Amino acid sequence: MRQINELNTSNRILMGPGPSDVHPRVLKAMSTPLVGHLDPEFLEVMDDIKQMTQQTLKTQNPLTFVVSAPGSAGMETCLVNLLEPGDEAVICIHGVFGTRLADIAERCGAKVIKVESEWGKPINPDDVKKALASCKPKLLAIVHAETSTGVLQPLEEISKLTKESGALLVVDAVTSYCGTDLRVDEWGIDALYSGSQKCLSAPPGLSPVTFSQAAIDVLDQRKTKVQSWFLDLTMVKNYWEGAKRAYHHTAPVSAMFAMRESLRLVLEEGLENRFKRHQQNHELLRDGLENLGFEFLVENAYRLPMLNAVKIPKGLDELAIRKQLLNEYNIEVGGGLGPFAGKIWRVGLMGESATINHVNMLLGALKAII
């Protein structure tokens, strides 16, 4: 049996696809001694988080809260609550996370109609239109910021088409939330999930979600029980709202303390300033990487500022360089997923990691290595 000593980690610079660096104020808030999950003081913390999540998502939805598990569980929350066996669901796939949406929708017993685009390109609204016309969709699900490819998916036209078809619009905003423009109400999004560990820069483990009245109506009209007890909104919402605040599960108190402080930091900075900061540092990084011979996977108009997917220049051993970055410079960047494994890097500029110093640290290290 191995001897297990005090935790002794290296001081990493997190520039991968998440988690991102966490502000010291957030770490400090997280280390606050606990209160109970039904303590009036904790219920107030939940109210604070709800209010700030509404503000940062630009929504008035009363059913806005945080799932007590990572973003993948947020994805599952949206689908298991809105889909029943036999329903038809249009799922847009332009990367790993669209594929995951389709997998989960099938596990809900739904018939999945796929709209695909080449990975690295956005979904074409014309294809969406055809797919919506080919079935009676209960919902359309699409990834706003594909973390596997670095594509920013425009949503407004697809939202309009989805509304016209009578379906609900479900959006994955795991990587876009708090890093680029996102307007839940104005864009007509009915259900949305995100993650705590990307541009919000809280530790991983929580998934902010929001549901429109139309989504709640679908939930209220279900004929079958939600297949997941843990994610069943008909119960979870009684813990997050109403007079009684009924016990459902024990909330992750410390993680919620952290999230509250991360949200405060976002609002102190201001959303528009934050978006600008992500964009400006993306442009600096882009120029520097292009000078070093890296080429972006995604064309300029559809590029995510916080997730820079770049092709590895010929002749470079990408794995060896990533190891060197980690071991000699303490810098983490992400490798490719799925068909892009070994072919691209995913460089994150998320939340606290979207600074000029991060850009300079990485470019300086790469110049020395290459």
Added chain:
Amino acid sequence: MRQINELNTSNRILMGPGPSDVHPRVLKAMSTPLVGHLDPEFLEVMDDIKQMTQQTLKTQNPLTFVVSAPGSAGMETCLVNLLEPGDEAVICIHGVFGTRLADIAERCGAKVIKVESEWGKPINPDDVKKALASCKPKLLAIVHAETSTGVLQPLEEISKLTKESGALLVVDAVTSYCGTDLRVDEWGIDALYSGSQKCLSAPPGLSPVTFSQAAIDVLDQRKTKVQSWFLDLTMVKNYWEGAKRAYHHTAPVSAMFAMRESLRLVLEEGLENRFKRHQQNHELLRDGLENLGFEFLVENAYRLPMLNAVKIPKGLDELAIRKQLLNEYNIEVGGGLGPFAGKIWRVGLMGESATINHVNMLLGALKAII
């Protein structure tokens, strides 16, 4: 919109049904700056946690890990992976958490055969025997420590009966783990889940689980996909073991740092010493509460040391006194759940909260109030 200031909580003494008080070393470990969820240093943290979870559960099961969500998700993990539609499952119910097991098993499409006892009493092995003989059970699920009633359920005879029937034994050890004797291998437990926030005294949000080879065989022979993507062991296990350590979801890095330190504290104390400490402080609390007119719900032989369920003496306004304890003494004790709401208190002596000082604080406060 409310003004949201820096987090400013009261210094609570946690003597409810969990979360319990958290050791400063755990809070300190949790506030360590993050490393990535695929960083070699984090994979080592996962290995550490796995090894210490095996030790504390007294098991050699290779498939021992931590679900990235609270105990309720651990419960769901065990059932969704082992049950398929049409399977028969014997579910023992002697409190809220047995009821939850039955609810989840039904959501898996299983036919549930219930074995019930009066809440506050353990399940009778004779009833288990009859139920097992009445069907072809895939599994039997039972709660070892019913947090809603304070009953410690003897497991050895029921395990023997379950094995004889050919069914798997699934055990809820949310409240017993690290607080009282629990022997996964010796007692023939095939699947078990717990929570981080009870006698382990880590913050809530994680669920340690373990699966025997027989359980893995059942998983390997499934005809249908696991209905939950997030909890699907066929994928989660590739993140926790094997050479590749494949990405599944982003693990809650900070919560895992905390859990690692909590496990270290448990092993430094020694499991048997820890069990003795829980028992001794339970006896002190019991004597004190009985002197004040409280009566235990559960008969002596089946009483949990870490969860003391006591009936409210006649004439006492239980809600007013709990509020006074919280507001004037910063002490949290739990109220009753379900049919026991307003009728009992649940006083926790869990992990870091199982000390003579905790007992004295509560008894001193109650003497002054009553």
